[in-house]
Amino acid sequence: MDPRLNIIDKRFENVKRIIAVSGGKGGIGKSLTASALALLLTKQGFRTGLLDLDFCGPSDHVILGIEGVFPEEDKGIIPPEVLGIRFMSITYFAGYNPVPLRGSEVSNAIIELLAITRWNELDFLIIDMPPGTGDPALDIIRLIKRVEFLIVTTQSRVALAVAKKELQVLKELGIPVAGVLENMRLKEQSAVKEELSCFEVPFLGSILFDYSLEDALGDPLKLLKTDFAVELEKIVKALC
Amino acid sequence: MHEWALAESIVFTVNEEAVKEKLKDITMVKVKVGELQQIELDIFKFALENVLPLSSIPLNMARIDIEIDESTLKCNVCRNEWNFRDAAGKLPEEESEAIHFIPEVAHIYMRCPRCGSPDFEIAKGRGVWIDYIEGER
Ligand SMILES: Nc1ncnc2c1ncn2[C@@H]1O[C@H](COP(=O)(O)OP(=O)(O)O)[C@@H](O)[C@H]1O
Numbered sequence: 001m002d003p004r005l006n007i008i009d010k011r012f013e014n015v016k017r018i019i020a021v022s023g024g025k026g027g028i029g030k031s032l033t034a035s036a037l038a039l040l041l042t043k044q045g046f047r048t049g050l051l052d053l054d055f056c057g058p059s060d061h062v063i064l065g066i067e068g069v070f071p072e073e074d075k076g077i078i079p080p081e082v083l084g085i086r087f088m089s090i091t092y093f094a095g096y097n098p099v100p101l102r103g104s105e106v107s108n109a110i111i112e113l114l115a116i117t118r119w120n121e122l123d124f125l126i127i128d129m130p131p132g133t134g135d136p137a138l139d140i141i142r143l144i145k146r147v148e149f150l151i152v153t154t155q156s157r158v159a160l161a162v163a164k165k166e167l168q169v170l171k172e173l174g175i176p177v178a179g180v181l182e183n184m185r186l187k188e189q190s191a192v193k194e195e196l197s198c199f200e201v202p203f204l205g206s207i208l209f210d211y212s213l214e215d216a217l218g219d220p221l222k223l224l225k226t227d228f229a230v231e232l233e234k235i236v237k238a239l240c
Numbered sequence: 241m242h243e244w245a246l247a248e249s250i251v252f253t254v255n256e257e258a259v260k261e262k263l264k265d266i267t268m269v270k271v272k273v274g275e276l277q278q279i280e281l282d283i284f285k286f287a288l289e290n291v292l293p294l295s296s297i298p299l300n301m302a303r304i305d306i307e308i309d310e311s312t313l314k315c316n317v318c319r320n321e322w323n324f325r326d327a328a329g330k331l332p333e334e335e336s337e338a339i340h341f342i343p344e345v346a347h348i349y350m351r352c353p354r355c356g357s358p359d360f361e362i363a364k365g366r367g368v369w370i371d372y373i374e375g376e377r
């Protein structure tokens with residue numbers, strides 16, 4: 001018996017909503033969406049946590065410019081509050097080093113992290129997922145009973161094909177989908193909404209490709225002023 | 241693993257099993273903890289003392305036995321085997337503490353002593369598990 005599994009549910013007892021930001025492909029804006037979402041929810045007065053579960057490519061600390069903080073130890077570990085967000089990431093333990101882990105080890109590390117982290121009272125916990133429906137996605141679904149998914153895609157055929165696969169898996173497993181977000185839109189027309197209509201999940205909206213974004217990374221105030229964040233803010237209101 | 245989280249998770253698990261198996265009295269709980277977890281027994285016992293009152297079934301400290309499972313690390317590249325204990329002494333405190341919290345980060349801070357690869361398997365001595373729970377109905 002793995003006793004860790006019995007404590008994980010209790011760790012989320014006081015968290016009202018848990019949203020995993022996911023999407024089949026890498027580089028489509030999951031981390032940016034998760035980070036900006038956490039910022040925007042905090043700005044609206046919600047108590048918000050952000051958990052970066054992309055062990056091989058953690059990015060949220062880079063996007064939000066978080067440095068020099070570390071969890072406090074108190075009957076477990078308590079994520080530090082940065083920018084008003086309770087922030088947890090493998091980077092506290094891995095530093096700037098690459099994390100060469102095999103699938104089963106990623107699972108084990110996720111279980112361990114979920115078992116030792118004390119979130120306390122939160123309105124929202126945003127989870128930044130690694131790409132795909134591999135071990136981490138299945139683990140989150142297995143271990144966090146109340147999780148909802150927010151699926152990010154682009155209009156590219158390549159991203160859309162994978163998003164459909166993920167939606168299919170979630171549907172089969174009966175996992176709620178808070179909505180689908182189209183990111184990095186380049187063209188006037190987009191078929192994303194239509195293409196995904198058969199899944200009967202809320203289409204949250206489209207965000208254009210934003211050329212000013214790169215310069216705003218690492219600077220939360222600047223980030224909040226980008227077109228990306230302004231658009232996402234409208235979408236967040238639909239989500240709450 | 242954090243000692244406090246370990247203590248809590250053991251108590252919750254024993255409680256759940258007691259309900260499942262309709263146990264009224266717990267006579268023995270055997271816990272095995274991998275060496276990589278670097279559990280400090282004093283801290284663990286202190287945590288357990290504090291967590292025991294949360295238990296829905298009476299649990300006695302003396303009936304919880306914890307055994308440290310020695311480690312075997314196996315290199316996936318050259319098949320060399322070694323253990324955490326021998327290598328751990330050379331790790332800076334911060335790195336060894338990171339491994340205590342998330343044992344998998346051993347792959348970041350340790351290398352196969354023979355070929356230098358980070359691609360090794362923690363064949364033994366990683367996990368935390370309850371070996372058995374004994375009780376009376
Ligand atoms: N709407 C957008 N416009 C321009 N660049 C974007 C947009 N969304 C994301 N990006 C950029 O794309 C890159 C990948 O985003 P990221 O959030 O890391 O993707 P993922 O987490 O899905 O791999 C980042 O450099 C990010 O700043």
Ligand SMILES: [Mg+2]
Pocket residue numbers: 030031032054057059128129130
């Ligand atoms: Mg990412």
Ligand SMILES: [Zn+2]
Pocket residue numbers: 315316317318319320352353354355356357
């Ligand atoms: Zn080797």
